[in-house]
Amino acid sequence: MQKKQSKKLGEMGKQGRLGERLSLLPYLIALGSGIVMGLTVAPVGAWFLAWIALAPLWILVITLSKRKNQSPPAPLALLWGVAYHGIALSWIMGIHPMDWLGVPWWPSLAIALFCWGFVSLYGGVFVAVWAAVMVRLAQQKAGIRILFGTAIWCGLEALWSAGPLWWSSLAYTQSPHNLIILHLGQLSGTSTITAAIVAFNGLIAEGWINYKENKISSAPWWFVNRYLAIATGLLITLHLIGLVLYIRPIAQPPAAALKVGIIQGNIPNKIKLAPEGLHRAITGYTNGYLNLVNQGVDAVLTPEGAMPFFQRDLIGTPLVSAVREKGVVAWIGAFGERGRSYTNSLFTVIGNGEIVSRYDKAKLVPLGEYIPFEGILGGIVQRLSPLDEHQVPGSPNQIFNTPFGQAIIGICYESAFPEQFRRQAAAGGQFILSSSNDAHYSAAMPLQHHAQDIMRAIETDRWSVRATNTGYSAFVDPHGRTLWISGYNTYETHATTIYRQQTKTFYVRWGDWLTPLLLGSSALGWGLVIRNS
Template sequence: MIRTLLLWLTLAACGAASVFAYAPVNIVPLLPLSLAALFFAVEIAPTKRQAALAGFVWGLGYFVGNVHWIYISLHTFGGMPAWMAAGCILLFSAYLALFPALAAWLSRRLPCPPRWRLPLLLPTAYIATEWLRGWLFTGFPWAATGNSQVVALAGFFPLFGVYGAGWLAALATAQWLVNWKRGLIATAALLLASAGLAQIAWTTPSGPKVSVSIAQGNIRQDEKWDAKHYVDALRVNLAQVAQARGEVIILPETAIPSFYQDTPPAYLAQLRATAREKNAALLSGFAMSDPDPNVYYNGVLNIETPTHFYAKSHLVPFGEYVPLPWLFGWMYNYLNMPLSGFARGAAQQSPLLAGKLKIAANVCYEDAFGDELRRNSADAGLMANFSNMAWFDGSWAAEQHAQMSSARALENGRWMLRATNTGLTAVIDQHGRRVAQLPERKRDVLETSVQPMSGHTPYMRWGDYPVLLALLAVLLAAPLAGRRRS
């Protein structure tokens, strides 16, 4: 019994260690090692049930390690008791762990030739259920395998996206368990192919570079929506706009802590006048109310043309809306989360105009969803993410989020501008590289220049569909080959 418990704890620890493969630590080989522990445990499990249990235990460690920072928003800023916040993290991680458990069970349940299962079926089932995790119940694709590969396998992102890169990494990992020579050849081939593909210019510069100023107000979350600090927030944002030198000035998500319609008109006029004096376009995150008082959006607008705004489409469950209120409504008795009933914007929206420049806006963790982001980015020269990571202040969440922005920049062949309240404010080029950034928890304005791009990568045209079809083909072919063999 003790020996079994130690084995399960070791497997969970292997899952949790994967967090060091992602930003900010970026020990990339730890991800294949963590996956290898999962694949090995599933392969040697004597029954389908124990294989699924191995997948669950590994997944529990994996997700507790990778999303533990949610505790900060629930307890520190949401006001939830510590024991309840920790319990919610554990329950959420247990739900997410069902996906690797399903992959493990499928790899043992589907009939296939024995020589197929470990090197092909298991890593395929793992990535297929990872995609399912990013889609089911609106999805939660955080800590997708491919996110850890934005440097090592960068060349594959414009072709196959994050799930394609993750699948290739998982397949290479499985080869090491079959035969170290196969593993070495597969890994070397992937790295060389990625380096070669990275030389292809899928998109091209469109017009001259544009100077941008991205403000990081560094307003604490427990002060942001406090009426006593409202005037201070207005002063901070106005001062940063006055300080900015760029042709485009960007303020982060809900930078002004009030509905646009409720913000003092004289203050909005000051913002416009300050931007006009600089001949600059000013984009800001804003909460936008609808003529219906019960409908409001988490939006982004150009201060000169507020009637055309981007409304966030992919809302955060439990943060921006309450799924199944009859089941989860009790949670909000403990949380102090303002504006937790946002309405959903349209799935496809036109870019925001900043002069002649077209900018595809996305808000908060919308840039975790590559297949959604590509649709609004096709007609834009730049992408811009507007976030408020103060909810997770002091954690690795901001770095992990910026890493996903790098994946989106690679997939779409476009620069990504990241405007955040407390960090990580940065500019990422079309190769997924950070060309400029501000330190976290510092009030400042990031001044740099960016290059608008035109054209479409294969991923922008086709999204995840080619990879999903390939995954499905393997999952269907394996049972057919297994039945034919038997």
């Protein structure tokens, strides 16, 4: 009798341990698939995984919602989102150590971890909201779930990008490798690509759910499942549309040609404001300008904050003296003033040394250039700006005129906000000038930054010139092809001919029209469901 009881207790223990493992399995699947999605961007760049990495989470959300006495799927979605955004944005840890700002090692590590954790959790919350909506649709037909799932995801991304903290859209998982699908951005911006990725994952997921629930045949499910057939047709059709846009010839009339040079100064942030850094900036950018002028350029672009001077002091620098001597336009990154505050600005200096236009960075880096809810977080994070004054954003409706026509400007973080570029293109911007300083992050960040600029060039159908402090500087054509890219942590100058354009894509004309259409269609579909129930 005692042996039987012991055996029974042993079996119960085994079942308990098995139950624990099974209860952890959904979390492991969610975590794993989120990590897989994070591998789609630099430095790994496995972009193709984005087309399957959301499907496991979709399956978990729907299947668990249909079962009784199951934990809510929202925590799984939160875990997926934290894993994806945490892996994709792991370069944030590159801000540590912040000894160049006078922050001790341990507080610097704490600040970096806080920033990384905050943005990862912030992204995870949006995925959890998506899952919470999908739970309410678990009993609906698969087609309704796919429509709603795609619309809600696009709507949440649109909401997120309208705020100050934005970077890792699903769309940018395809940049810079899948240029064909990125051309869908000319139709309705990043929402077109995000919708394609979510819908494809949804079809794969619903195909699996349908197969497991019905078991309609002993044959392999991919031969009999209509959802996979639709997913395959959708993927082929979308790439064919992108291909048609991709192979369209780019007009290059001689009258629209503009030879632009860039200078990559390669001045580490640790010495940027020290005497050594100031000397290297003055010498490097002045000599680089003269070198490019000798190559016959029409204009020269410098990185964000290339000359760490206020506008009133910029006029007296050797670089502006060289512009005055050679007569070739220079776009110089420096600091503007607004009352007792300052702006991160790009100035147009013409041949007589006069500043004729100025663009102030409108999208500042949260936790880097300013503190959101500073009264609450300011004492925890402290201020990371290298200057004593408060940095303030520029107007969202700026126009940047140059001697060569109107330009589209993006300073550093602004590359993540397509609406900034769309608005300037719609207002008459003919080419993109992207000026950045990514020296305080790890090497993956400038690669992702370059990927963002590629998307902006395609969406607006514009040539793009990108000048950075330490890399990667580049020239990109309207099809997103990188014509030249610099090394990393190197001093370089390079010149390439670009062409001014005044074309307007559907996205430039109409903005993100797809997201409201999807949300409206979802509302209509829900109304029909209620009516027929």
